[in-house]
Amino acid sequence: MGQMLVPNDGVRGIDVTTEKGTVKYDADKSGRITVDNPAHARSLKANGFTMAAGVSGFAAPGYPCEGCGFNSLFKVYKCWKCGTENDYRN
Numbered sequence: 347m348g349q350m351l352v353p354n355d356g357v358r359g360i361d362v363t364t365e366k367g368t369v370k371y372d373a374d375k376s377g378r379i380t381v382d383n384p385a386h387a388r389s390l391k392a393n394g395f396t397m398a399a400g401v402s403g404f405a406a407p408g409y410p411c412e413g414c415g416f417n418s419l420f421k422v423y424k425c426w427k428c429g430t431e432n433d434y435r436n
């Protein structure tokens with residue numbers, strides 16, 4: 347999956363409740379949380395967390411596709427891999 351950013355500086359982590367119990371995610375010093383479980387990532391997104399851009403090891407900062415994570419240099423593009431319309435102009 348990748349890294350996600352906390353919604354604001356006051357948030358240092360989050361507990362994700364699953365059918366097996368609660369998983370605790372703590373943010374590091376820069377406010378990033380590493381999430382490998384897509385379901386948990388969705389849960390974090392629902393709580394205001396955002397995907398950290400350019401976390402896939404690419405040297406150039408890019409705009410990862412919201413659908414599949416493909417890293418693009420363009421702010422606005424339709425992903426050729428999964429068809430997701432990405433718009434990072436805001």
Ligand SMILES: [Zn+2]
Nearest residue numbers: 411414425428
């Ligand atoms: Zn895609």
